Amino acid sequence: MWQVIRMIRTLTALALLLPTPAFAQASAAIASGKVAPSALSPGEIVAAAPKAEWVAIAPSDLLVMDLAPDAKARPRRVVIQLMPPPFSQGWIGNIRKLAAARWWDGLSVNRVQDNYVAQWGDADGEDKAKARALPRGLTVVPESEYTHFSGSTAAMQDPCRPRGLSPRELCDSYAPLAAFRQGWPLAIDGASVWPVHCYGMVGVGRDLSPNTGSGAELYTVIGHAPRHLDRNIALVGRVIEGIEHLSSLPRGTGALGFYETPEERTPIVSIRLGNEVAGLPVYEYLSTESATFARYADARANRRDPFxxxxxxxxxxxxxxxxxxxAK
Amino acid sequence: MWQVIRMIRTLTALALLLPTPAFAQASAAIASGKVAPSALSPGEIVAAAPKAEWVAIAPSDLLVMDLAPDAKARPRRVVIQLMPPPFSQGWIGNIRKLAAARWWDGLSVNRVQDNYVAQWGDADGEDKAKARALPRGLTVVPESEYTHFSGSTAAMQDPCRPRGLSPRELCDSYAPLAAFRQGWPLAIDGASVWPVHCYGMVGVGRDLSPNTGSGAELYTVIGHAPRHLDRNIALVGRVIEGIEHLSSLPRGTGALGFYETPEERTPIVSIRLGNEVAGLPVYEYLSTESATFARYADARANRRDPFxxxxxxxxxxxxxxxxxxxAK
Structure with missing residues (x-):
């Protein structure tokens, strides 16, 4: 059983680094002039994607955080998609255990720093006398897991010169190459591949090195991508719905945006894996290997809609x- | 008199494109190993800057927006620094007239779109029967003013390959080059120079082209830099204090993040130029031509502090x- 799972994970890991022919073909077709560049907006392009290009997300790969209702008694639910192998699986395994143990229930959002992150977990985590005990069996993940080594380096054209009409491979300020694989934004340097800190990505708070964090303390990006954190902290997922419940919280006035009083914190009612949440909708992402994603990315880089x-x-x-x- | 002003503006415009020797020297010294790279954090480097490296901002180049107090009766002030010549001066002239006419007083923040912009002005601006009349004498600025033509193209090394230790000239996903000049983030393509849509930058809402907006409808960036707006909309300044009063507002649930009911809007008490506001502190920015800024930018690109x-x-x-x- 475990061997099969390991094999599936290895295959997925390999697939993550394979070329993506549909995207490449669509990009080439646009660049060569064989396909007219679209005057549709990125949103219109996505709305026209055929159903087959959408990939359903397994409920067991969702983390559902219910915050206490807001001042007008409206519910506040944040839905997070966890990353697939080969990335960050040690921390994600811990997160599954923490959710199963209801570990976060009754804790809070403790830090909101403008143009940076919103962070939740145990506000007393630093105080050994008061900290909530972690469940047994959590993995200590090594720093080497911040980056995945694919074992193969594809020969790449320089994506910065010239910039193509269609960003199959993107010029990046932080790595020789940035690219999408299986739905996720990644940076690539030779055989090294790592997920990147875009808006809404979810990462694992930690103490000073060599501590890598357990996954109990989590944050999401609510400002300009803090890419200097890449390869320094584990990324485990992204917020796919409800980020406004975190990004519009009052900013903390303490150091690093921590709240100075307990009253300012937003209580967490519960955090559960999606397969434990009754009535959860099915979520799906647009395959980054699809022809529509190629047209969408091209339109994001080259807006031709009327405005x-x-x-x-x-x-x-x-x-x-x-x-x-x-999903509809 | 006008000739003198014009000459000063022309000199300033030229200075904006000159090399910045202090920065270049510091970068070269770090890159060559003559100066040890700092293990200080970017904040610690900035805190140690000598007073002479800070540039005071004239109060007349500030725009002060007082929003209605929040639910706990705390004041909400947003301070904006207007851009210097040669950028966007037509719109900025209009903004000075609008502030002098108290045009914004009693209007509101009408749109807050997550990971994008917060926008303020006349919620009834699209309705001719209800719209507040604009003051006379506003300039209609042509689209050509979105970009400044410097008339000179300095030979540049490719900033993307290899990436230096010290980002004097930055690799950019949107232009051959990005660089700081006189305190502002700019993109450069040959003789074309334009300001860029970073977090906190303030721009001018407009209708479809050829409309370029008057400056009456303003927005600020509250998410990841929407650089696709560069050269498509005028940028006129940046928020230097109080952006949290805009970035933490509830997101609008209508199309494009507009509020659906008047009650959701945040009222603007007043918008004034800084020289009209009693008791305003003096603000100053770190000269981007200074040695400290070079060290700071290097540290932002290469964090060596303990975390x-x-x-x-x-x-x-x-x-x-x-x-x-x-200023202290």
């Missing part, structure tokens, strides 16, 4: 959010 | 915010 007069000619990977929706 | 284990080796221009503070 725009000057297509940019390129795009930062974090300015091409992967479309996610509730 | 970090892997310096990024590069940085996006919008991840190097120009330090601004109240």
């Amino acid at each position: 725009f007069i000057k297509p940019a000619g390129g795009a930062d990977i974090c300015n091409i959010p992967v479309p996610v929706r509730r | 970090f284990i892997k310096p990024a080796g590069g940085a996006d221009i919008c991840n190097i915010p120009v330090p601004v503070r109240r």
